Amino acid sequence: MNALENCTLQSPVCDKGINNLVDALDCQSLDSNERQGPIASWVTQALSDFDPSCLQQYPDDSPLVRKLAQSFGLQPSQAAVFNGGDEAITNWLASIGPKSTILLPIPTFSVYQAVIPARNDLNVMSVPSNDALEQTIDGLVCEIESKQPDWLVLVNPNNPVGQYFEPEQIEALVCAAANNNCKVLLDEAYIEFAQTSFLASQTRTKKWIESFDNLVILRTFSKAFGLAGVRCGYLLGDAELIAQIRSLRMPYSVNQLAITMALAALEHGTLIECECRAVALRRDLLSQKLIELGLNVPPSRANFIAVECNPLQIKLLKKLSCRAGIRLRYFEICAERTLARITIPADIQPVLDCFQILCAPQLICLDMDGVLIDVSQSYDQAVIQTVDFFSQQAITIEQVIMKRNQTQCNDDWKLTQLLLEDLGYKIDIEQVVERFQAFYLGDSQNTQGLIKLEKTMITEATVTRLQARSSLAIVTSRPRAEALIGRSQCRLATTFTVAREDAAVKPSADGILLAAAQASAKSVWMVGDNVADIQAVVNAQTSGLKTVAIGISSTNQDALYQAGADIVLDNVNQLTYFL
Numbered sequence: 154m155n156a157l158e159n160c161t162l163q164s165p166v167c168d169k170g171i172n173n174l175v176d177a178l179d180c181q182s183l184d185s186n187e188r189q190g191p192i193a194s195w196v197t198q199a200l201s202d203f204d205p206s207c208l209q210q211y212p213d214d215s216p217l218v219r220k221l222a223q224s225f226g227l228q229p230s231q232a233a234v235f236n237g238g239d240e241a242i243t244n245w246l247a248s249i250g251p252k253s254t255i256l257l258p259i260p261t262f263s264v265y266q267a268v269i270p271a272r273n274d275l276n277v278m279s280v281p282s283n284d285a286l287e288q289t290i291d292g293l294v295c296e297i298e299s300k301q302p303d304w305l306v307l308v309n310p311n312n313p314v315g316q317y318f319e320p321e322q323i324e325a326l327v328c329a330a331a332n333n334n335c336k337v338l339l340d341e342a343y344i345e346f347a348q349t350s351f352l353a354s355q356t357r358t359k360k361w362i363e364s365f366d367n368l369v370i371l372r373t374f375s376k377a378f379g380l381a382g383v384r385c386g387y388l389l390g391d392a393e394l395i396a397q398i399r400s401l402r403m404p405y406s407v408n409q410l411a412i413t414m415a416l417a418a419l420e421h422g423t424l425i426e427c428e429c430r431a432v433a434l435r436r437d438l439l440s441q442k443l444i445e446l447g448l449n450v451p452p453s454r455a456n457f458i459a460v461e462c463n464p465l466q467i468k469l470l471k472k473l474s475c476r477a478g479i480r481l482r483y484f485e486i487c488a489e490r491t492l493a494r495i496t497i498p499a500d501i502q503p504v505l506d507c508f509q510i511l512c513a514p515q516l517i518c519l520d521m522d523g524v525l526i527d528v529s530q531s532y533d534q535a536v537i538q539t540v541d542f543f544s545q546q547a548i549t550i551e552q553v554i555m556k557r558n559q560t561q562c563n564d565d566w567k568l569t570q571l572l573l574e575d576l577g578y579k580i581d582i583e584q585v586v587e588r589f590q591a592f593y594l595g596d597s598q599n600t601q602g603l604i605k606l607e608k609t610m611i612t613e614a615t616v617t618r619l620q621a622r623s624s625l626a627i628v629t630s631r632p633r634a635e636a637l638i639g640r641s642q643c644r645l646a647t648t649f650t651v652a653r654e655d656a657a658v659k660p661s662a663d664g665i666l667l668a669a670a671q672a673s674a675k676s677v678w679m680v681g682d683n684v685a686d687i688q689a690v691v692n693a694q695t696s697g698l699k700t701v702a703i704g705i706s707s708t709n710q711d712a713l714y715q716a717g718a719d720i721v722l723d724n725v726n727q728l729t730y731f732l
């Protein structure tokens with residue numbers, strides 16, 4: 154079965170639902186494919202020219218219908234306006250008789266996926282895209298021929314991916330549909346971003362409407378024209394079909410302000426055409442930059458792109474985009490594949506910054522103990538045995554971890570001393586260190602030394618992958634000599650290493666800042682297993698570094714999230730999911 158057959162979409166109908174109200178004011182909304190940038194001057198002008206006296210009467214949409222028909226070279230009977238494309242879709246659906254069969258390529262605009270299947274007297278046949286998230290014309294023709302549907306609903310450019318069929322392909326499809334008694338609802342909500350010569354597009358539309366009586370085209374003033382707030386969309390097509398759909402519309406559903414603004418928009422086609430070209434250029438540049446970061450960005454011809462991410466990337470992206478004040482929309486294709494859909498902003502840099510630190514930080518700082526090396530049998534045991542030595546009391550590893558979290562202490566000698574204090578023993582730090590080191594490194598009585606029980610947790614493949622994408626540094630509270638032993642054990646022999654002697658221990662940000670300065674890095678991941686590591690990243694943020702705090706723990710996740718971790722992974726090798 155194709156992965157897309159189970160495609161589910163986030164929040165099927167309402168783009169601006171109640172959940173978005175809270176942050177609507179502070180966030181840059183790149184989740185609804187609206188026009189970006191400052192308000193166009195023609196909009197302000199049209200508003201100031203608006204004569205409010207007309208608000209006392211019911212609206213008359215006939216001037217807009219006439220103007221639209223005229224701009225496409227059609228008869229007014231071949232056009233109808235609606236309260237947004239959404240109302241056109243609802244009325245189109247209401248016009249369809251029971252038991253009709255609808256062919257629906259997916260993924261598609263969430264309204265179709267929500268409202269069509271809700272009509273349970275219809276027979277809806279989904280056509281999943283292939284693994285590259287594409288439909289093919291041949292594939293759709295085959296479906297029409299084999300399934301003999303009453304209607305095909307095609308969005309071109311498609312939402313949420315942005316796939317675009319050239320006019321000749323659409324023509325072939327509509328022709329094949331006509332030969333099989335199938336009508337086509339062609340949703341061109343984003344066509345202005347693909348066919349940036351409006352004149353050529355209008356001429357083509359006229360030709361199609363005149364040649365095919367099985368075609369209804371949907372367009373909207375919400376996207377290229379930047380009028381999503383006034384709610385105005387329209388249908389063009391065979392006069393009989395248009396009359397049928399129009400007859401189901403509520404009277405006066407398109408208000409006078411919408412009519413006035415849509416008429417003004419039609420006067421400014423040339424300007425809007427230029428804007429669409431500029432959006433297309435930014436779209437292609439953003440796509441190219443994201444592809445260079447190793448991401449899958451299917452070609453888009455709309456005013457948005459879809460970036461494919463795995464579940465861990467999505468989890469982190471949600472955090473990073475939220476921190477950057479950017480709201481994106483997510484579409485789950487299957488368990489392992491989610492699309493982040495991004496409306497092309499006026500300035501692409503903040504979005505790029507978000508993805509750059511998601512997939513290619515300039516520097517990755519790795520804590521050693523508990524991240525690169527499993528010290529549960531060495532350092533943690535040395536803490537337990539030293540406490541036992543001085544107090545004759547057995548503490549558990551959970552108590553050690555809890556104390557580490559509470560005190561944000563990243564120095565196991567100090568931690569041992571604090572644990573002893575809790576038990577009522579005041580021991581000099583020198584004595585603690587001496588005993589601790591004897592257990593850890595071995596001595597005449599403990600020849601073995603717990604250090605021998607340490608296991609490397611980072612695999613060679615992970616090291617290679619991380620090194621290929623970013624500079625690496627080790628930021629550890631180990632004394633230098635022990636840090637160097639651990640470093641070679643992890644096949645990171647030449648990695649820049651900040652040890653206890655080089656900088657104040659975490660939660661101080663000093664070690665991270667030193668490593669960042671050495672690598673001239675402005676974007677940094679810190680990967681650590683305890684609260685002090687995470688706190689160090691939070692402290693580093695105040696210096697202007699762009700940072701991501703990555704926790705590593707399967708048992709201590711809540712504490713790490715509470716300390717400010719952006720994401721917590723079970724083990725260090727999962728870092729490769731991002732790179």
Ligand SMILES: Cc1ncc(COP(=O)(O)O)c(C=O)c1O
Pocket residue numbers: 185186236237238239240262308312340342343372373374375381384385386
């Ligand atoms: C493919 C598609 N069709 C139609 C619409 C409806 O737009 P509106 O109701 O704002 O005209 C949208 C809006 O996002 C869309 O993406």
